[in-house]
Amino acid sequence: MRINRLAAATAVVATLALTATACGGSSGSGSGSGDNSSPKTLTYWASNQGASVEVDKQVLEPELRKFEEQTGIKVKLEVVPWSDLLNRILAAATSGQGPDVLNIGNTWSASLQATGALLPFDADAFGKIGGKDRFLPATIASAGAEGKDPAAVPLYSMTYGLYYNKKLFQAAGIxxxxxxxDELVADGKKLTSGGKYGIAVEGGNGSENVHHAFTFAKQHGADFFDASGKPTFDGPDQVAAIKQYVDMIAKDKIAAAGNAEYANNQSVTDFATGKAAMLMWQSAGANLKSHGMNPEDYGVAPIPVPAGASGDKLTTSMVAGINLAVFKNTKNTTGALDFVKFMTSKDEQIALNKAYGSIPPVTEAQSDAAFATPELQALAKVLGTSAQPLPQVANESQFETLVGTAVKNLFAAAAAGKPITDESVKAELTKAQQQMPAS
Structure with a gap:
């Protein structure tokens, strides 16, 4: 399962804040009277988290029946593929014809918040779902712009870790x-021989690229936006961060040149099949198992940091995950919030995150034995201590696409044998910054 896919809808996102100023009634059918106090049905758009839409239905429908038994509210489920999800949300926000409750990628929260189409989770709304303090602070920070009421609440959480092949490490004397x-590059060189490489990267995957660009920049003491929300893509520390990442192919040669074209989880396959000894990935266990790799074959550690790092430079991951939002214009506000309360309850958090191999953002659910595996314990520690949210700005979606593409272009140049210099990295980032729309 991957939670970090980004639909190619940046042009629509850029204009959405201007067009979504007036929304009509929700397409979710309630009691028919518009009475929020006693809704009879809700419409729920769920993101595709499992191996297929059908798998998601098998996971979700029994849980939704529990909600109906408890409340008398029937939930009409639609599982929306990631390739369609953002476009569907944008169309619903502009037309007003959307669901009552929906999943959003947490990195989209601030962009969608800026449209005004989502119900703000103020103190009153949080009170109706059991309180804000039930959630990990890092996951709440990924639910909307700083200083504003969140536009959603966390549902499933993930974070990056460094996966390493125990057998290959042992054979190399590591x-x-x-x-x-410095240790990762040194180890990577020891592990690169005989057609095997020290690490696998997903150089053609814009989402993967921007996630690592964010983490590496934080480790260099840099951000991609200043305090006013102005893009700062091409500063010297941002350039150094991107160059460090691309140098895995360009200079250090610890990743295969062919990784520059990887865009569909091929790096996970390379790691699982022993072609690469390390992998930076989100909750990869289920994916690795599908390729025949057992949990005892690998370990999970935090992504490395610079020697002597402190403060923000100890960031090892962005906060990944799925948030649960309510359309502001739903006719079923009370029922929608009841549904959010149900989905974020301890029992449902355990059941759903266990099914999807993710981490519960509700802290009391993390104590369940299902999340006591070495992999999930390591990732939960990262989520709670060294993960930070991507920039919560209105143009975040465009940032993801433009910087992710800039890094993709640099990986392609490195694979082609072209020199990757501070100047060439800065040129790509400057081009990306110049394409950002005005705030």
């Missing part, structure tokens, strides 16, 4: 996973 970048 006793522990690298904790610093």
């Amino acid at each position: 006793e522990r996973p690298p904790a610093t970048w």
